[in-house]
Amino acid sequence: MEPRKICNGVDLLGALDWNRRLFDSLIPLPDGTSYNAYLVHGTEKTALIDSADPKMADSLMQQLEHVERIDYVISQHSEQDHSGAIPEVLKKYPGAIVLCSPKAKPILVDHLRIVPDLIRTVEDGETISLGGKTLRFIHTPWVHWPETMVTHLAEDRILFTCDFFGSHLATTELFAGTNPYVYEAAKRYYAEIMMPFHMEIRGNLEKIKPLAFDYIAPSHGPVYDKPELIVSAYADWVSDRVSNLVVIPYISMHGSTEAMVDHLVSALVSRGIEVQKFELSTTDIGKLAMSLVDAATIVIGTPTVQLGPHPSVFATTHLANALRPKLRYAAIIGSYGWGTKAVEQLAGLIPNLTVEVLGTVLCKGFPGEETFLALDDIAEKIREKHAAL
Ligand code: FEO
Numbered sequence: 001m002e003p004r005k006i007c008n009g010v011d012l013l014g015a016l017d018w019n020r021r022l023f024d025s026l027i028p029l030p031d032g033t034s035y036n037a038y039l040v041h042g043t044e045k046t047a048l049i050d051s052a053d054p055k056m057a058d059s060l061m062q063q064l065e066h067v068e069r070i071d072y073v074i075s076q077h078s079e080q081d082h083s084g085a086i087p088e089v090l091k092k093y094p095g096a097i098v099l100c101s102p103k104a105k106p107i108l109v110d111h112l113r114i115v116p117d118l119i120r121t122v123e124d125g126e127t128i129s130l131g132g133k134t135l136r137f138i139h140t141p142w143v144h145w146p147e148t149m150v151t152h153l154a155e156d157r158i159l160f161t162c163d164f165f166g167s168h169l170a171t172t173e174l175f176a177g178t179n180p181y182v183y184e185a186a187k188r189y190y191a192e193i194m195m196p197f198h199m200e201i202r203g204n205l206e207k208i209k210p211l212a213f214d215y216i217a218p219s220h221g222p223v224y225d226k227p228e229l230i231v232s233a234y235a236d237w238v239s240d241r242v243s244n245l246v247v248i249p250y251i252s253m254h255g256s257t258e259a260m261v262d263h264l265v266s267a268l269v270s271r272g273i274e275v276q277k278f279e280l281s282t283t284d285i286g287k288l289a290m291s292l293v294d295a296a297t298i299v300i301g302t303p304t305v306q307l308g309p310h311p312s313v314f315a316t317t318h319l320a321n322a323l324r325p326k327l328r329y330a331a332i333i334g335s336y337g338w339g340t341k342a343v344e345q346l347a348g349l350i351p352n353l354t355v356e357v358l359g360t361v362l363c364k365g366f367p368g369e370e371t372f373l374a375l376d377d378i379a380e381k382i383r384e385k386h387a388a389l
Contacts, residue, residue, distance in 0.1 A: 001016065001059070001063075001172075002063070003039065003063050004174050006038075006156075006158065006174070006215065006217065006223060007156050007158075008156075009040060009041040009042070009132075009133060009156070010038060010039070010040050010041075010153070010156055010158060011038065011039045012036055012037075012038060012174065012217070012223065013036070013037045013038065013039055013048075013060055013063040013064070014034060014035045014036040014037040014050075014051075014052050014059070014060060014063075014219075015034065015035050015052045015053070015056035015059035015060060016032070016034045016059075016170045016171075016172070017032050017033050017034060017035065017053065017055075017056060017170055018032040018170045019032060020032050020033055020170075023168065023192075026285075027168075027192045027193075027285075027286060028284050028285065028286045029168045030284070030286070031168065031169050031170060031171075031185060032168070032169070032170030033081075033168040033169065033170060033220055033221075034169065034170050034171070034220055034221060035050075035051075035052040035053045035056060035060075035081055035082060035219060035220070036050065036217070036218065036219045036220065036221075037049060037050045037051050037052060037060055037085075037219070038050070038160055038217055039064075039067065039070075040130060040133055040135070040153060041130070041133075042129065042130020042131035042132050042133040043130075043131030043132045044129075044130060044131030045071040045072065045128075045129075045130040045131060046067070046069055046070050046071055046072075046130065047070070047071065047072040047073070047074055047128075047130055047135060048064075048070050048072070048073050048074065048089060048096075049074045049076065049151055049160050050074070050075065050076055050077070050082040050083070050160075050162055050219045051073070051075075051082060051083060051084065051085035051086050051088075051089055052081075052082070052084065052085045053080065053081040053082075053084050053085070054080060054084030054085055054088075055084075056085075057084065057085035057088045060085050060088075060089075061085070061088055061089075061092065064089070064092065069093065069095070070089065070092075070093040070096045071095065071096060071097070071130075072096065072097060072098075072099050072128065072130075073086055073089055073090065073093075073096050073097070073098045073099070074098075074099045074100070074135070074137075074151055074160075075098055075099070075100040075104055075108060076100075076148065076149050076150060076151060076160065076161075076162040076219070077104075077145060077147070077148045077149075077162040077163055077219070078100070078104045078107040078108050078111060078145065078147055079145060079163075080111060080112075081220075082162055082163075082219050083108060083111070083112060084112070086098060086108070086112060086114065087112055087113070087114060090114070090118060096118075097118055097119070097120050098114060098118055098119045098120070099119075099120055099121075099122050099128070099137070100119060100121060100122070100147070100149075101121060101122065101124075101137070101139050101141075101147045101148070101149045102121040102123075102147075103141070103146050103147035104121075104147035104149075105119050105121050107145075107147055122137045122149075123137075124137070124138060124139040124149075125137070125138065132155065133153060133155050133156070134153070134154045134155060135151050135152070135153055136151070136152045136154065137149050137150075137151055138150050138151070138152060138207060138208065138211075140161075140164060140204040140207060140208070141200065141204075142197040142200035142201070142204075143163055143164045143194060143197060143200070143201055143204060144163060144193050144194055144196070144197055148162065148163065148164070150162070150164060150208065152211050152213065154212075156215075157212055157213045157214040157215065158213060158214070158215045158216075158217055159208065159211060159213040159215070159216050159217065159227070160217045160218075160219075161216055161217065161218045161219075162218065162219040163189075163193065163194075163218070163219065163220065164194075164201075164204070164218065165186065165216050165218045165224065165230050165231075165234065166186070166189050166218040166219060166220035166221055167182055167185035167186040167188070167189050167218070167220055167221030167222070168185060168188065168189050168220055168221065169181075169182060169185040169220070169221040169222065171221070171222055173222050174222060174223060175222055175223050175224070175225040176221070176222040176223065176224045176225065176226070176229075176230070177225060177226065178226060178229065179222075182221065182222055183229065183230065183233055184290075185221060186221065186230060186233065187233065187237065187290050187293060188286045188287075188289070188290050189220065189221075190234070190237055190293065191286070191289035191290045191292065191293050191323070192286055192289050192323075195237075195289070195292070195293060195323045195324060195325060196322065196323055196324040198237065198238040198324070198326070199238075201234065201238050202238040202239075205231065205234060205235060205238065213227060214227070215227060216230060216231075237293050240326065241294075241326075242294060242295065242296040242326050242327070242328055242389060243274070243294040243295060243296060244272075244273055244274060244296065244386045244389070245273070245274045245275070245276065245291070245294055245295040245296060245297070246268055246273055246274070246275045246276075246295065246296070246297045246298070246299055246382060247275075247276050247278070247288070247291045247292060247295040247297070247298050247299070248261055248264070248265065248275060248276070248277045248278065248298075248299045248300075248301055249278045249280055249283070249288055249298070249300060249301070249313065249316050249317075249320070250277070250278070250279065250280065250299075250300065250301025250302065250313070250333075250334075251279065251280045251281055251301070251302065251303065251310045251312050251313055252279075252301075252303060253303045253305075253310070254303070255366070256303065256335035256363065256365060256366045256367060257301050257302060257303045257333070257334050257335045259366065259367050260301065260333050260334070260335065260361065260363065260367050260371065260375060261277065261301045261333070263367070263372050263375050264299065264333065264375045264378065264379060265277055267375060267376050267378075267379035268379050268382060268383075271379055271380070271382075271383040272383070273379075273382060273383060273386060276291045276295070278291075280310075280312040280313060280316055281312060285316070285319065288316070288320075289319075289323060292320060292323060292325035292327065293325065293326075295325065295327060296327065296328050296329060296385070296386055296389060297327065297328065297329040297330065297331070297358075297382055297385070297386070298320065298325075298327050298329075298330050298331075298353075298355070299330070299331045299332070299333060299378070300313060300317060300330070300331075300332050300333070300334075300346060301313070301332075301333050301334055302332070302333075302334040302342050302346070303334055303335050303336065304334065304335070304336035304337065304339075304340040304341075304342045307339060307340060307341045307342075308340075308341060308342055308345045309334070309342040309345055309346050313346070314345070314346075314349070317346055317349045317350060318349055320350070320353070321349055321350045321351065321352045321353055322352070324352050324353070325353070327353055327355050328355060328356065328385070328389075329355055329356050329357075329358050329382065329385050330350070330353065330355040330356070330357050330358065331357065331358045331359050331360065331361075331378050331382075332346055332347075332357075332360045332361075332362075333360065333361045333362070333375065333378070334361075334362055334363075335362065335363050335364070335365065335366075335367070336362060336363075336364055337364075337365070338364075340362060342362070343360050343362065356385075358378060358381045358382060358385065359374075359377070359378045359381060361374040361375055361378060
């Protein structure tokens with residue numbers, strides 16, 4: 001695809017990865033993704049901001065075919081999907097130097113074997129002039145690596161943000177506009193990648209507030225031409241607010257745990273509580289992660305396998321712990337055939353979740369009246385807690 005013009009002297013380059021279906025061999029990408037690079041032409045110098053995943057370096061290099069000179073390659077984030085094509089770019093433009101944050105330099109050397117002499121670090125707030133276009137670098141650590149920074153182009157009021165505000169979306173649409181699907185894709189991206197660092201991101205949102213920009217240009221997904229929408233969405237996601245929502249990841253082997261989950265769902269809904277239920281052998285874990293952005297409560301449902309939780313529940317609980325959602329309350333329910341240590345093992349998997357455990361309900365075999373009453377009791381406790389939020 002040809003470069004796409006954002007405004008005079010600023011083009012979107014990079015690659016659309018329509019067919020990629022997993023990121024990090026873990027995260028589902030229902031709509032593929034893109035690796036955006038931006039070319040900024042001043043009257044004296046030219047800068048390339050970010051590059052592309054090395055698997056798609058050819059797409060980027062094709063778009064640079066008629067670009068005679070690049071003076072600066074700005075690496076806002078060292079992860080390979082944005083930095084991986086930098087060695088190819090440096091090969092084509094031997095006079096170019098890489099600009100990055102101080103923490104990024106050793107990472108670029110280690111990951112890409114870039115010669116250290118070709119890398120110059122930039123301080124927080126430092127500016128460079130390309131001639132009529134001024135780039136200011138703002139360090140925004142932990143979105144989602146320690147070295148991340150964003151770049152502000154003052155004259156054209158553009159903020160380049162790499163992963164920050166990104167969305168895994170392959171689309172030919174240059175601008176996000178008010179397309180609700182872009183915001184859903186951005187929420188999925190936030191949930192899977194950024195949520196563990198929501199406190200740091202809160203600080204970075206404050207840091208970019210004084211900047212004047214009409215566009216946010218991330219390195220995944222379309223450019224935001226109504227940036228206030230994505231900034232306010234992020235402000236909500238990183239806030240302390242939680243919703244009157246219970247998320248139930250579960251799996252069932254012979255129907256007992258499923259019967260318990262269904263009873264609990266009904267008991268919660270009749271109490272005015274929204275529920276999102278995820279059957280783990282079929283669910284999209286990205287959807288589950290998105291629901292954890294807002295939920296006040298998680299209820300984990302598991303049968304017992306060799307005394308412990310089902311392996312799918314084990315893996316999902318580990319992931320939920322790693323994502324550090326804002327959850328306030330938790331409960332564990334499930335069933336077993338002859339004995340169980342599922343609760344003890346699951347409890348040991350969630351040290352990052354600062355939740356109040358509202359109870360556990362375990363039943364041997366198929367649930368009977370006593371179990372259903374215990375589930376009603378859990379639902380009532382959740383109602384009381386949510387009412388006080
Ligand atoms: Fe899109 Fe953290 O890389």
